[in-house]
Amino acid sequence: MYAWSLTDLLHFVGCFNLDPNRVLDVILESFERRIDQTALFLPLLEAYANDRETLCHILGFKFHFYQVFSFPLSHNFFA
Numbered sequence: 001m002y003a004w005s006l007t008d009l010l011h012f013v014g015c016f017n018l019d020p021n022r023v024l025d026v027i028l029e030s031f032e033r034r035i036d037q038t039a040l041f042l043p044l045l046e047a048y049a050n051d052r053e054t055l056c057h058i059l060g061f062k063f064h065f066y067q068v069f070s071f072p073l074s075h076n077f078f079a
Helices: 005-015 020-033 039-049 053-067
Strands: none
Touching: 005 020, 005 039, 020 039, 020 053
16 A cells, blocks of 8 residues: 555655654654554554654653643544
């Protein structure tokens, strides 16, 4: 279905000197917007964020950010 792989994604992270944590944040934001695409995002998250502690820190930061700045959470955030 999708022609790219985790290797390709990691190549882009290295090639463009992207922050891996920010890439993870973008993946999570994309998943939030397209919650119906679990077949794509769950395997991607399992492969990319194999360190659960990092994933917990990113999610905690997102919740804290929404709380401190009073941004409304999308209904998909808790789906």
